[in-house]
Amino acid sequence: MKKITKISLIIGIIVVFAIVYYLYPKELDKSAELTSVRVDEEKTKNVEVVENEDSDIKSSVTNDRKQETTEITENTKETKPQTAQKEEPLPTSKKLEVPFIPQAPFQDWSEPWQNACEEAALLTLHYYIQGDKNVYKEKIKQEILDMLDWQMKYFGSHKDLKMEEVAEMAEEYLGYKNVKVVNNIDIENIKAEIAKNNPVLIPAAGRVLNNPNFTPPGPIYHNLVVIGYTENKIITNDPGTRNGANFEYTYNNFYDSVHDYIDGAEKNNPEKMLEGRKAMIIINN
DSSP, rough: OOHHHHHHHHHHHHHHHHHHHHHHHHHHHHHHHHHHHHHHHHHHHHHHHHHHHHHHHHHHHHHHHHHHHHHHHHHHHHHSSSOOOOOOOOSSEEEEEOOOOOOTTOOOSTTGGGGOOOHHHHHHHHHHHTOOOOOHHHHHHHHHHHHHHHHHHHSSSSOOOHHHHHHHHHHTOOOSEEEEEEOOOOOOHHHHHHHHOOOEEEEEEESSOOOOTTOOOOSSEEEEEEEOOOOEEEEEEEETTTTOOEEEEEEEHHHHBBBBOOOTTOOTTTGGGSOOOEEOOOOOO
């Protein structure tokens, strides 16, 4: 009996273990399956939300990347060395048909005409750009007086004007929008503008210019207009003399004279003018 009882007990234990073995994992799997479904449902919900947000994010990132790509491309275009284009050689000589505007239309060299070269030179460019060939003494006289009156109100005095101030007068008084002052120029820069049909206004140390028509020793500061050039000379309309139309200077003499006005260049210190920058004014209509 004891053996039977032991055997029965062992068999009972085995049956219990068998039941536990076959039944418990299934319940665990069901629980795990339910948990997995819940997690998957939550994931699906999150994905939908994230996808909407992610769509925006992707769109934003894509746009940012597009912008970055564009900027890089543009910068690359700007910084990428370009194939050098062969420049057309300048003509050996060229001369523009530019009206001659004297600073003293009636040969009166008292003030204000003695120092009206800036106004006359600027009017020279103005007449050329406007295509006005009607140069009448009375008209020129009045135009210069009007410009001087404007200067008194705008600058507070009639004074020697630096190139920036002459350019300012071209903009504020004459109404031009495309006025450029170019510094550190050379003869080739001037010739290049003439080749493009642009006469240029030049500041000069007047006493360096070899012009026999100037009353000695010549003006300390002077403005004139380059209207052309030959193989070895610069052609100007020089308002400082009645004989200034088509007046020619050698390259060397002219270039040596090119200096913008500099403070302190007065009668007792005319050499100060030689410290002024080499500059020119270009007006494109």
